[in-house]
Amino acid sequence: xxxxxxxxxxxxxxxxxxxxxxxxxxxxxxxxxxxxxxxxxxxxxxxxxxxxxxxxxxxxxxxxxxxxxxxxxxxxxxxxxxxxxxxxxxxxxxxxxxxxxxxxxxxxxxxxxxxxxxxxxxxxxxxxxxxxxxxxxxxxxxxxxxxxxxxxxxxxxxxxxxxxxxxxxxxxxxxxxxxxxxxxxxxxxxxxxxxxxxxxxxxxxxxxxxxxxxxxxxxxxxxxxxxxxxxxxx
Numbered sequence: 556x557x558x559x560x561x562x563x564x565x566x567x568x569x570x571x572x573x574x575x576x577x578x579x580x581x582x583x584x585x586x587x588x589x590x591x592x593x594x595x596x597x598x599x600x601x602x603x604x605x606x607x608x609x610x611x612x613x614x615x616x617x618x619x620x621x622x623x624x625x626x627x628x629x630x631x632x633x634x635x636x637x638x639x640x641x642x643x644x645x646x647x648x649x650x651x652x653x654x655x656x657x658x659x660x661x662x663x664x665x666x667x668x669x670x671x672x673x674x675x676x677x678x679x680x681x682x683x684x685x686x687x688x689x690x691x692x693x694x695x696x697x698x699x700x701x702x703x704x705x706x707x708x709x710x711x712x713x714x715x716x717x718x719x720x721x722x723x724x725x726x727x728x729x730x731x732x733x734x735x736x737x738x739x740x741x742x743x744x745x746x747x748x749x750x751x752x753x754x755x756x757x758x759x760x761x762x763x764x765x766x767x768x769x770x771x772x773x774x775x776x777x778x779x780x781x782x783x784x785x786x787x788x789x
Contacts, residue, residue, distance in 0.1 A: 580621040581612060581647070586709065593643035602704035606665070606716075607643025610680050613713050614669030615648070617678040624649035628656055631670040631729060635662040640682075670724060681718045686711065738762055 581589075586608065593604045614632070615623050623630050632650045634641045637659060644667055650656040665682040686708070690700070693707035708716060731748040738745060738759040751763045760766065 578622045578624050581615055581623065582621050589647060593646055596646040597639060597642040600705070601639050602701060602708055603639025604643045605705050605708040606682055607640030608647065609708060609713070609716055610640060610667050610682075611644050611647045613717055613719060614667065614678055614680055617719060618669055618671045618674075618676055620669075620671060623647065626671075626673075628654065629671065629673040631656050631658065631672055633658040633660055633668040633670065635660050635664040635666040635668075637661070638665065640665060640667070668722060668724075670729065672729065677722050677724050679720050679722045683716060683718055686716050689715070 589608050590604060593608055594600050597604055620626055620630060630648060630650060632644055632648060634644065645651065645657055666679060668677055668679040670677040687704060690703045690707035693710045694703035697703040697706055734748060735744050735746050736750050736757055739756040740758055740762040743759055745759050751758050751760060753763055
Protein backbone atom coordinates (compact mmCIF):
# COMPACT_ATOMS: atom_id res chain seq x y z
CA UNK A 556 0.00 0.00 0.00
CA UNK A 557 1.45 3.36 -1.01
CA UNK A 558 1.98 6.06 1.60
CA UNK A 559 1.21 9.73 1.28
CA UNK A 560 4.27 11.59 2.53
CA UNK A 561 4.23 15.04 4.01
CA UNK A 562 5.37 17.88 1.83
CA UNK A 563 8.30 20.22 2.45
CA UNK A 564 8.38 22.48 5.48
CA UNK A 565 6.80 25.87 4.87
CA UNK A 566 9.34 28.74 4.87
CA UNK A 567 9.50 30.33 8.30
CA UNK A 568 7.50 27.56 9.97
CA UNK A 569 8.88 26.29 13.29
CA UNK A 570 10.71 22.99 13.29
CA UNK A 571 8.24 20.21 13.95
CA UNK A 572 5.20 22.14 12.74
CA UNK A 573 2.71 20.06 10.73
CA UNK A 574 3.58 20.04 7.03
CA UNK A 575 1.13 20.29 4.14
CA UNK A 576 -0.44 17.03 3.04
CA UNK A 577 -1.80 13.98 4.76
CA UNK A 578 -0.23 12.94 8.04
CA UNK A 579 1.67 9.67 7.81
CA UNK A 580 0.48 7.29 10.58
CA UNK A 581 2.96 6.72 13.38
CA UNK A 582 2.81 2.99 12.71
CA UNK A 583 4.00 3.56 9.15
CA UNK A 584 7.03 5.67 10.07
CA UNK A 585 10.50 4.28 10.71
CA UNK A 586 12.00 4.85 14.14
CA UNK A 587 15.02 6.62 12.63
CA UNK A 588 12.68 9.04 10.89
CA UNK A 589 10.89 9.83 14.13
CA UNK A 590 14.21 10.24 15.92
CA UNK A 591 15.55 12.64 13.28
CA UNK A 592 12.44 14.80 13.63
CA UNK A 593 12.70 14.82 17.42
CA UNK A 594 16.41 15.66 17.37
CA UNK A 595 15.88 18.51 14.88
CA UNK A 596 13.33 20.04 17.26
CA UNK A 597 15.23 19.39 20.48
CA UNK A 598 18.69 20.30 19.21
CA UNK A 599 20.70 17.19 20.08
CA UNK A 600 20.51 13.42 20.36
CA UNK A 601 20.11 12.00 23.85
CA UNK A 602 18.50 9.07 25.69
CA UNK A 603 15.53 11.29 26.57
CA UNK A 604 14.67 11.71 22.89
CA UNK A 605 14.55 7.95 22.40
CA UNK A 606 12.49 7.55 25.55
CA UNK A 607 10.06 10.27 24.47
CA UNK A 608 9.51 8.53 21.15
CA UNK A 609 8.84 5.22 22.87
CA UNK A 610 6.37 6.90 25.23
CA UNK A 611 4.62 8.55 22.29
CA UNK A 612 4.34 5.31 20.34
CA UNK A 613 3.09 3.36 23.35
CA UNK A 614 0.63 6.02 24.48
CA UNK A 615 -0.87 6.61 21.05
CA UNK A 616 -1.07 2.89 20.34
CA UNK A 617 -2.89 2.27 23.62
CA UNK A 618 -5.49 4.87 22.62
CA UNK A 619 -5.69 3.73 18.97
CA UNK A 620 -4.55 7.16 17.80
CA UNK A 621 -2.26 6.62 14.81
CA UNK A 622 -2.43 10.18 13.49
CA UNK A 623 -1.97 12.34 16.62
CA UNK A 624 -1.65 15.64 14.78
CA UNK A 625 -4.93 15.05 12.99
CA UNK A 626 -6.57 14.50 16.38
CA UNK A 627 -6.17 18.21 17.10
CA UNK A 628 -7.62 19.12 20.48
CA UNK A 629 -8.97 15.61 20.79
CA UNK A 630 -5.55 14.55 22.10
CA UNK A 631 -4.10 16.06 25.27
CA UNK A 632 -0.78 15.03 26.79
CA UNK A 633 0.08 15.80 30.41
CA UNK A 634 3.81 15.60 31.11
CA UNK A 635 5.22 15.41 34.62
CA UNK A 636 8.74 16.67 33.96
CA UNK A 637 10.35 19.40 31.85
CA UNK A 638 13.10 17.27 30.34
CA UNK A 639 14.19 16.04 26.91
CA UNK A 640 11.47 13.43 26.45
CA UNK A 641 8.82 16.16 26.52
CA UNK A 642 10.21 17.73 23.35
CA UNK A 643 10.00 14.42 21.50
CA UNK A 644 6.40 13.96 22.64
CA UNK A 645 5.48 17.47 21.56
CA UNK A 646 6.99 17.34 18.08
CA UNK A 647 5.62 13.89 17.20
CA UNK A 648 2.08 14.53 18.41
CA UNK A 649 1.68 18.23 17.63
CA UNK A 650 0.45 19.04 21.13
CA UNK A 651 1.45 22.44 22.49
CA UNK A 652 1.03 24.68 25.51
CA UNK A 653 -0.52 27.42 23.39
CA UNK A 654 -3.28 25.10 22.17
CA UNK A 655 -3.77 23.82 25.73
CA UNK A 656 -3.20 20.29 24.46
CA UNK A 657 0.14 19.99 26.27
CA UNK A 658 -0.03 20.34 30.04
CA UNK A 659 2.91 20.34 32.45
CA UNK A 660 2.51 19.11 36.00
CA UNK A 661 5.85 19.63 37.75
CA UNK A 662 6.04 16.32 39.63
CA UNK A 663 9.65 15.61 38.65
CA UNK A 664 8.68 12.20 37.24
CA UNK A 665 9.57 10.80 33.83
CA UNK A 666 5.92 10.22 33.09
CA UNK A 667 3.25 11.35 30.67
CA UNK A 668 -0.49 10.81 30.39
CA UNK A 669 -2.08 10.60 26.95
CA UNK A 670 -5.75 11.58 26.93
CA UNK A 671 -8.26 10.79 24.18
CA UNK A 672 -10.66 13.62 24.96
CA UNK A 673 -13.23 12.51 22.38
CA UNK A 674 -13.66 9.00 23.76
CA UNK A 675 -12.89 9.81 27.38
CA UNK A 676 -9.91 7.49 27.74
CA UNK A 677 -6.46 8.08 29.22
CA UNK A 678 -3.27 6.11 29.80
CA UNK A 679 -0.32 7.11 31.97
CA UNK A 680 3.18 5.93 31.10
CA UNK A 681 6.10 5.98 33.52
CA UNK A 682 9.70 5.15 32.66
CA UNK A 683 10.76 2.21 34.80
CA UNK A 684 13.44 3.10 37.33
CA UNK A 685 15.47 0.00 36.55
CA UNK A 686 15.58 0.58 32.78
CA UNK A 687 18.72 2.70 33.05
CA UNK A 688 20.49 0.12 35.20
CA UNK A 689 19.52 -2.65 32.78
CA UNK A 690 20.67 -0.79 29.67
CA UNK A 691 23.92 -2.75 29.55
CA UNK A 692 21.94 -5.96 29.10
CA UNK A 693 20.67 -4.67 25.76
CA UNK A 694 23.91 -3.00 24.62
CA UNK A 695 26.68 -5.31 25.82
CA UNK A 696 29.19 -4.11 23.23
CA UNK A 697 28.76 -0.40 24.04
CA UNK A 698 31.13 0.84 26.80
CA UNK A 699 29.70 4.35 26.98
CA UNK A 700 26.72 4.39 29.42
CA UNK A 701 24.90 7.21 27.63
CA UNK A 702 25.12 5.52 24.24
CA UNK A 703 24.16 2.23 25.84
CA UNK A 704 20.97 3.86 27.13
CA UNK A 705 20.06 5.12 23.66
CA UNK A 706 20.59 1.67 22.17
CA UNK A 707 18.73 -0.10 24.96
CA UNK A 708 15.76 2.27 24.97
CA UNK A 709 15.21 1.47 21.30
CA UNK A 710 15.40 -2.30 21.81
CA UNK A 711 13.69 -2.91 25.15
CA UNK A 712 10.14 -4.27 25.03
CA UNK A 713 7.53 -1.81 26.26
CA UNK A 714 7.04 -3.81 29.45
CA UNK A 715 10.74 -3.57 30.31
CA UNK A 716 11.01 0.14 29.56
CA UNK A 717 7.63 1.57 30.58
CA UNK A 718 4.85 1.02 33.06
CA UNK A 719 1.44 1.71 31.52
CA UNK A 720 -1.80 2.13 33.43
CA UNK A 721 -5.26 3.27 32.47
CA UNK A 722 -6.28 6.33 34.44
CA UNK A 723 -9.27 8.62 34.80
CA UNK A 724 -8.71 12.37 34.63
CA UNK A 725 -10.27 14.19 37.56
CA UNK A 726 -13.63 15.81 36.68
CA UNK A 727 -13.36 19.40 35.47
CA UNK A 728 -9.59 19.29 35.15
CA UNK A 729 -9.45 19.47 31.34
CA UNK A 730 -12.63 21.44 30.69
CA UNK A 731 -12.26 24.48 32.93
CA UNK A 732 -14.52 27.33 31.86
CA UNK A 733 -12.99 30.23 29.98
CA UNK A 734 -13.62 32.88 32.58
CA UNK A 735 -11.51 35.70 33.99
CA UNK A 736 -11.49 37.14 37.49
CA UNK A 737 -9.17 39.51 39.33
CA UNK A 738 -7.07 38.80 42.40
CA UNK A 739 -8.27 40.72 45.45
CA UNK A 740 -4.65 41.34 46.56
CA UNK A 741 -2.55 42.15 43.48
CA UNK A 742 -5.36 42.98 41.05
CA UNK A 743 -3.95 40.81 38.26
CA UNK A 744 -6.31 38.83 36.05
CA UNK A 745 -6.69 35.06 36.53
CA UNK A 746 -7.94 32.85 33.69
CA UNK A 747 -9.52 29.41 33.43
CA UNK A 748 -10.60 29.04 37.06
CA UNK A 749 -7.07 28.99 38.47
CA UNK A 750 -8.01 31.29 41.36
CA UNK A 751 -8.18 30.21 44.97
CA UNK A 752 -10.75 31.36 47.53
CA UNK A 753 -9.09 32.08 50.86
CA UNK A 754 -11.16 33.39 53.78
CA UNK A 755 -13.74 34.68 51.34
CA UNK A 756 -11.24 36.48 49.10
CA UNK A 757 -10.36 35.56 45.52
CA UNK A 758 -6.59 35.16 45.23
CA UNK A 759 -4.19 34.23 42.49
CA UNK A 760 -1.90 31.36 43.40
CA UNK A 761 1.19 33.56 44.08
CA UNK A 762 -0.75 35.73 46.50
CA UNK A 763 -2.01 32.56 48.21
CA UNK A 764 1.58 31.40 48.71
CA UNK A 765 2.01 29.08 45.68
CA UNK A 766 4.71 31.10 43.97
CA UNK A 767 7.99 30.58 42.15
CA UNK A 768 9.12 34.22 42.50
CA UNK A 769 9.36 37.09 45.00
CA UNK A 770 9.49 40.78 44.12
CA UNK A 771 13.02 42.15 43.76
CA UNK A 772 11.84 45.23 45.67
CA UNK A 773 9.67 44.63 48.72
CA UNK A 774 6.17 46.12 48.25
CA UNK A 775 4.96 48.85 50.55
CA UNK A 776 3.20 47.77 53.72
CA UNK A 777 -0.48 47.10 53.20
CA UNK A 778 -3.47 46.88 55.46
CA UNK A 779 -4.25 43.60 53.71
CA UNK A 780 -1.54 41.86 55.75
CA UNK A 781 0.58 38.95 54.54
CA UNK A 782 -0.79 36.38 52.10
CA UNK A 783 -3.18 34.01 53.79
CA UNK A 784 -1.88 30.57 54.69
CA UNK A 785 -2.67 27.76 52.28
CA UNK A 786 -4.25 25.98 55.22
CA UNK A 787 -7.15 28.36 54.80
CA UNK A 788 -7.67 27.60 51.11
CA UNK A 789 -11.12 26.27 50.34
